[in-house]
Amino acid sequence: MTPLFEVHHARKSYAGRVALDDASFRLARGEMLAVLGSSGAGKTTLFRCLAGLATLDAGNALLHGEDVARLRGRQRRRIAVVFQQFNLVNRLSALDNVLAGRLGYVPAWRGWLRRFSRDDIRLALECLDRVGLLDHAGQRADALSGGQQQRVAIARALAQQPDLIIADEPVASLDPHTGAGIMALLSSICHDGAGGIAVICSLHQPELARRHADRIVGLRAGRIAFDVAAADCAESALQQLYGGASLAA
Ligand SMILES: Nc1ncnc2c1ncn2[C@@H]1O[C@H](COP(=O)(O)OP(=O)(O)OP(=O)(O)O)[C@@H](O)[C@H]1O
Incomplete structure (x- = not known):
């Protein structure tokens, strides 16, 4: 079965400096994926490319097998984006x-x-x-x-009646309680069997990723450091992702 969304060997550089390096992962219908990584790890770069707001230098992202870079008009509306700063009028x-x-x-x-x-x-x-x-x-x-x-x-x-919602740090501008409510909402939308929407969400809070996501991808220096079920995401993997710093500190 074709996955809802696949990213193959995605690569992006800015002026020769690699921001995203050979990133690959898949996402099924009704699945919520959290992307974690320290500042500068490449999360926003990844999300901008997946949303069609920037182009990959190499690799591709496929929605139902179609390259998102080639989606136009109504087809492009099948990917909806939620931003940190809400972007309302x-x-x-x-x-x-x-x-x-x-x-x-x-x-x-x-x-x-x-x-x-x-x-x-x-x-x-x-x-x-x-x-x-x-x-x-x-x-x-x-x-x-x-x-x-x-x-x-x-x-x-x-x-937009999307198949995929891409949320780039959707709770970064909110207090912890409100942010947890937004994550619970995104999770319920994703896991609502009727809709079958998939969600990719970047976060700076590993505990929210563990609580609400099905899978966690760790990005480090533009590369995928791990791709695991949220329940299997070990503290040691998170510590490595954030440069060895204790998360309890
Ligand atoms: N428009 C740009 N021009 C040049 N370099 C860029 C640009 N956007 C991002 N970068 C660089 O690419 C790398 C990845 O940045 P990116 O914003 O994707 O990281 P991030 O994980 O989203 O960070 P943060 O959590 O702080 O938002 C960084 O080294 C950054 O300086």
């Missing part, structure tokens, strides 16, 4: 921000005029309900807390 309501997830599915003029169909509006409201913010649909994005803004960003990703 502040002056728009939560609902309008979620409707932005439908851009690319509707004719461009409808998007420009923000004239979405009843089906799109219903879907956007369902997505807001899924993240627990239906009551905040009419509220401006900049009147929401950081955790709520990240929930709206996740609802926007869901409105």
